[in-house]
Amino acid sequence: MAKILIADDDPTILSLLNKILISKGYEVKLAEHGGVAEKLLKTEQFDLLISDIKMEPVDGMQLLKKTRQLRPHVGAIMLTAYATVATAVEAMKEGAFDYIPKPFKIDELLATVKRALDYQKSLSEQISGTGHIEAKKYFGNIVAESDQMVNVCEMIKRVAPTKTTIMITGESGTGKELVAEAVHSFSARSDGPFIPVNCAALPETLIESELFGHVKGAFTGANAEKEGLFEASKNGTLFLDEINSIPHNLQSKLLRAIQNKKIRKVGGTEEFDVDVRILAASNRNLETMVKEGSFREDLFYRLSVITIDIPPLKTRPEDILPLAQHFIALEMEGGEFPSMDNAVLSILQNYTWPGNVRELQNVIQHCLTFLSDGKITKETLPSKLIVSYEENPGAQNAALTGEFEKGKSLKAFLRAKEKEYLKTVIDTMGGDKAAAAKELDISLATLYRKLPEEAQNE
Ligand SMILES: Nc1ncnc2c1ncn2[C@@H]1O[C@H](COP(=O)(O)OP(=O)(O)OP(=O)(O)O)[C@@H](O)[C@H]1O
């Protein structure tokens, strides 16, 4: 059973907590101020610290800092009077799991204790070098833990074997090319080539001949006949990335190539058949471009028979740890996995990831380059993450507020609300997930999938 250290200068609270927690089977040690608690922390192992903030002579904040240094794997819950909620937020910034305003309800306290312990447990299982678990992966290399990414992968499975053209949308670095590759590899064309082409990188004058090829003498410098990318992708998949950069005058030719599966080389007279599946991605909203008149409507509809939208990383924090582990595994050539402390995870989950998964991959590379004593610690992170964390430690909870926030989709908001409600129901059912699922009228499996990580290990 878990061992809990309680620090409070109020003897009635100490004895009350002592009684409650012992009755629930926890092992408990008491300290009448921070100094006593610190001594105990040095000599004994604990799983959790519950500490008052206002104490003399060593207060709760000092104790929390000490605990993070001495025993980074010990979770902390801070007790605070209503008047000092600002300090409590400060405490969360220092790595406390949660705070409980005084006076508190016993049920609430017990639920928070349980969540904190579950959270610590799942963290230490997932993070410790030996407990490095394989991230859930689809198609061999797509990490998907969040419902949103699982849905994306289910969608890929469903549409990959068909012949349809697919439009893949998502912010920069969300994994559009990875999804395109998965569609290809899960289709009947997987033995054929997969050719990604960034339309924005091709000079406008060359784009037509790059895509469709040219005959000898078609233009100055065309000294020999050349095969285009369409032809090169024969019996395979052509991924037209940043398709929004295709000049307007070429769009009709592209439409024809997709619709009739026929192309004509630049300067050529004959049309010939090519059997290519087209996948496309755009970094601009094509519908807007259609309205503006810069993108052909017929081509737009032809391309987006099916759309797969990859949500930004900040709306799916459940994917951060498994992705981080995935990237660590990719970088490490055998040997022991570096451990990652809780503070790092909080910072990673708090960050808004404008560069999405690619940025996370870069951050992990950065950390691995600057490992401290074989570990990924706060000090090994790029400073922009620390700065953003210090400026806005509660960013990860921002989705919960009903306030308008740029980039917060309805989905993200509803998902955050959903999580909150799940937590409440599970707590009300005394942690009995089967009962909670029944109450919520969903299957137990669905409940587990939707569960916030900290409530998962029970
Ligand atoms: N779910 C995921 N699982 C594993 N790796 C991922 C995942 N999503 C993205 N990546 C990795 O992140 C990096 C960026 O992904 P990718 O190049 O596919 O993004 P993109 O959306 O095409 O970006 P851009 O808009 O900049 O072209 C790649 O190294 C890719 O392998």
Ligand SMILES: [Mg+2]
């Ligand atoms: Mg890309």
